[in-house]
Amino acid sequence: MSDKLAVRAEAERLFAFFKAGGAEPVDADLLQPAGTLLDLYGEDIRARAYVTQDPDAGEMMLRPDFTVPVVQTHMREGGEPARYTYMGEVFRKQQSGSDRAREYLQVGYEVFDRENPETADAEVFALFAEALSPLGLRAATGDIGVLKAAVGCLSTTERRKAALMRHIWRPRRFRALLDRFTGRVATDPLRLATLAMVAQDGAEAVLERAGPRIGQRSAGDVLRRLNALAEDAAAPAIGRAEAEVLDTILSLRETLPNARNQLRDIAVDLPGLTPALERMERRMEALAQAGVDVAGLPFEASFGRTTMEYYDGFVFGFLAEARPDLPPVATGGRYDALTRVLGRGAEIPAVGGVIRPGLVQILREGLA
Numbered sequence: 001m002s003d004k005l006a007v008r009a010e011a012e013r014l015f016a017f018f019k020a021g022g023a024e025p026v027d028a029d030l031l032q033p034a035g036t037l038l039d040l041y042g043e044d045i046r047a048r049a050y051v052t053q054d055p056d057a058g059e060m061m062l063r064p065d066f067t068v069p070v071v072q073t074h075m076r077e078g079g080e081p082a083r084y085t086y087m088g089e090v091f092r093k094q095q096s097g098s099d100r101a102r103e104y105l106q107v108g109y110e111v112f113d114r115e116n117p118e119t120a121d122a123e124v125f126a127l128f129a130e131a132l133s134p135l136g137l138r139a140a141t142g143d144i145g146v147l148k149a150a151v152g153c154l155s156t157t158e159r160r161k162a163a164l165m166r167h168i169w170r171p172r173r174f175r176a177l178l179d180r181f182t183g184r185v186a187t188d189p190l191r192l193a194t195l196a197m198v199a200q201d202g203a204e205a206v207l208e209r210a211g212p213r214i215g216q217r218s219a220g221d222v223l224r225r226l227n228a229l230a231e232d233a234a235a236p237a238i239g240r241a242e243a244e245v246l247d248t249i250l251s252l253r254e255t256l257p258n259a260r261n262q263l264r265d266i267a268v269d270l271p272g273l274t275p276a277l278e279r280m281e282r283r284m285e286a287l288a289q290a291g292v293d294v295a296g297l298p299f300e301a302s303f304g305r306t307t308m309e310y311y312d313g314f315v316f317g318f319l320a321e322a323r324p325d326l327p328p329v330a331t332g333g334r335y336d337a338l339t340r341v342l343g344r345g346a347e348i349p350a351v352g353g354v355i356r357p358g359l360v361q362i363l364r365e366g367l368a
Contacts, residue, residue, distance in 0.1 A: 007361045010360050010361045015087040018085035019085055022083050023085035026073060026084045026085070027086065028063060028069035028073075029063070030089070031061070032060065032068070033057065035059065037049070040068070047093065048093050050091050064091060066086050066088070066090070066108050066354070067335065067354075070110055071335075075339065075344075075348075080113070080114065081111070081112060081114075081115065082111075082113075084352075085108065085110075086106075087107045089106075101358065105356070106356060108352060108353060108354040109353060111124055111351050112348050112349070122287040124351050125290075126292055128330050128332065128355065129292065129318075132360070135318075135360065135367070137320055137321075137329055139316065139318055140298050140319060141297060141314070141316045142300050142303030143276065143299075143301070143313060144305075144313060144315055144333070145276045145313040146273065147250070147301065147305075149272055149273050150272075151165055151168070153272035154242055156181060160238075169305055170305075182238045182243045245269070248266065249263070251302070252302075256284060256294055257294065257295060259299040260299075312338075315333035316333060317331045317332075318330040318331075323363070329363070330353055330356070332352055332354065333352075334349070334351040335350055336350060
């Protein structure tokens with residue numbers, strides 16, 4: 001059997017496994033409207049997706065994943081609760097010289113259920129663990145909701161908190177913003193000089209002295225940006241104690257029960273964490289009821305921050321420790337906010353994940 005046929009057979013096996021779990025098969029077009037994805041993720045997605053132009057439909061992208069079209073289908077047509085599974089190719093650009101695949105199969109499973117989100121989290125994780133159990137993979141879990149709650153607790157401006165929230169999935173940008181907001185790094189001298197002029201003379205005067213406008217931004221856009229920067233520069237720095245607490249949370253790597261206990265200690269001084277921790281505890285109970293060994297389950301507070309940018313709650317992955325050269329075999333998590341965006345006012349709690357059959361087949365061959 002050729003490699004492609006073996007991978008296809010593995011995909012069919014996983015697809016059948018999820019269908020047997022009660023999921024309804026769904027499909028999605030290979031070409032997706034680019035506008036929806038650009039609205040969700042901004043221009044950053046262009047670096048990762050194949051974009052083309054259609055004379056009638058406008059800008060289109062080769063399907064970078066299934067979650068967005070599956071959510072759109074459910075929000076238009078689905079009942080509640082609903083479970084879906086899918087199988088097909090996705091397409092991702094890679095850096096020059098990379099040996100990572102640009103086209104590969106995904107098999108996924110998604111649950112839309114507002115009655116008990118934590119039970120749905122446990123259902124999806126346990127199902128993936130069962131499907132991948134022969135491979136001896138290391139499970140990893142995290143919770144973007146805890147990070148968002150911690151940012152929401154900071155004693156700073158709403159504008160700063162919104163900026164940090166927006167970049168939770170971009171760790172380097174998040175760190176740069178946090179260092180600037182806490183005063184850990186010196187502000188660029190030119191920026192300081194510009195902001196001093198804005199404070200003294202006003203943004204309109206500074207813009208008028210700057211000369212002819214170059215680029216696509218309107219004068220109004222530039223004025224708003226200057227005023228926002230001046231407002232931010234005048235805001236007090238985030239306190240050292242709060243910054244250290246956030247650093248502690250970001251670096252937390254423990255078993256799930258130990259992580260819960262440490263976060264409970266932190267919540268004594270940061271009570272805004274409590275609702276997120278209560279969700280974590282309900283999820284732990286549901287995982288245990290689903291047969292998962294919660295006591296030994298790893299938890300990494302920063303897990304998923306570089307690869308799962310629409311997930312906003314529980315996140316998980318399954319990794320081959322013996323093959324650190326491989327990306328995660330499976331990833332998943334909760335994406336309630338995505339349903340609000342795509343539902344245009346309607347929403348439903350949702351959780352799901354994907355498996356890469358090509359990686360499963362590589363690992364099976366290694367075990368043979």
